[in-house]
Structures are given as C-alpha cells and as structure tokens.
Amino acid sequence: MLEVGQDAPEFCLPNQDEVEICFRDLKGKWIVLYFYPKDNTPGCTTEACEFTAMEPDFSELDAIIVGVSPDSPKSHRNFIAKKELDIMLLSDMEKEVAKAYGVWQLKKLYGKEYMGIVRSTFLISPEGKIAALWTKVKVKNHVEAVMETLSSLKSI
Template sequence: MSLEIGQAAPNFSLSNAQGEVKTLSDFSGQWLVLYFYPKDNTPGCTTEALDFTALKPEFAKHNAVVVGISPDSEKSHQKFIDKKELQIELLSDPEHQTAEDYGIWQLKKFMGKEYMGIVRSTFLINPEGKLAHAWVKVRVKEHAQKVLDELQALV
C-alpha cells in the first residue's frame, strides 16, 4: 500500500507503555509526528528517540506531538522510556498491522539474511488527520530536526 500526501492517514488502535489504547482520533486538532522504528534500546532507535525527546518543546510550540511505534511490547517500551528518560509516547504494534497499513512492514536484508521488518519511517499528519509529509528509509542523524523544519514550514 502506498500512501499519498493529502490523503487521510490510516487509523490505528495501539497500546502505549502504560497499557492505554491510543487511536489516530486521540490526536485530532494537533499535528502528529508518527515515527516507526525497528526496536527499543538499539543504537539507531535510541538516538532517534533521544533526538525527538530533546526537540519535544519545539514541536509543542507548533501544536505537535511526537509518537513512536515499534513491534516491541508495552513492557519493553516502559523499560526503554525509563532507561533513556524519554519524553515521548511509544506505542506497541506487536502484530505490525499499523506498520503494514502505513506500507513500511517490508522485506529487509541484513548480513545475507532476508526477513520482514519495519522500514524506519516518519509520517507528519496534520490536525485534520491527513498526511502532510512522509520520510521513508530514514537516516537517523539529524532526522528529528528535519521533521521539525518541515513542520515549521507547514504551519
């Protein structure tokens, strides 16, 4: 499935680290930075989460909230949040249905092995729930700042 800028973002219903179910409509009326990452407590994912946490006040100035999604469990997310003092919400997508809905659960290759997994990606969703921008196959370095720059250009 390929998403187009301007179309309604796919809905989701996922649990956060505290076990509370969150849906797309919970974020209506504000910008949503929805970023997908492969695994808690890995180097790239940690850097990305820390970068988004550091910029959280800047996103908030533009009525934007940052939410990360991975296949990890609620318990894993809570450990990650506690260990790294993250200030962003993380949602658990263990069946990777939301990742599939966003088109980023794909065949990956690593060290000669093929497997299905998350392609690190970020979606900027406007207050009306429509896709405003997408970054697929993200490189972590300076990515959070690029997302903030795009948000600032759009608001």
C-alpha cells in the same frame, strides 16, 4: 506506500502504560508518527533521544510525537525509563499499523532476507491528512528535518 495528501490510516494501539491510544484521540493536533524497528538499539535510541530533546519545540508548534514499534508496552516502559524519554511509544505487536502505513517490508541484512520495520516518519495534519513523509530514514539530522518541515507547513 502512502502519499502526501492521503488520509492517514486509523489505528488504536496500547501505549507504554497499556492505555489504548487511538488516532481519533490525537486528531486536531499535528502528529509526528514515527516507526522504528526496536527499543534500545543504537539508531532507535538516538532517534528517540533526539525527538525527546526537541519535544518542547514540537509541542510549541502544537505537535505530538508518537513512536511505534513491534515491541511490547513493557519493553517501551523499560526503554523510556532507561533513556529518560519524554515521548509516547505505541506497541504494534501484531504489525497491523505498520502494514497499514506500508512500513512492514522485506529487508536484507548480511545477505539474509526478513520482514521488519523500515524506519519511517509521517507528519500528519490536524485534519488527519499526511502532510509529509520520510522513508528509509537515516537518523542523523532527521529530527531537525521533521521540525523544519513542520515549521514551514505551519507558516503557510
């Protein structure tokens, strides 16, 4: 797992519109990079809707919100349209970026083991360093915690 102070791993992934978005294109802003398991599932929908609701506040602090899951760009388009999301979603169908960030892990559900995304968020500084991270995220109050951390880091 990555740690605060490390360089954030580079990536290039297609967004919901199948436009390639690269980490280098986002540098210079604060990046809220959050990994989630699956479009249109309860926890993931709540998280995406809460990030969308607070997007203007993040934008005011010069931060961009980017969600990443193994879903296809088409799935992301449907998710965005259905839930009226106003954030960018990237498609990591090969799980390469999830692996680079250490969030593709062995999980257990009802006694069965499988590989999947561990819900995690990385706050990346404009210089490309990991400024804060949350792993095994519980959705309730998570977006507010990210906002509070960003606000305090920006005021230093």
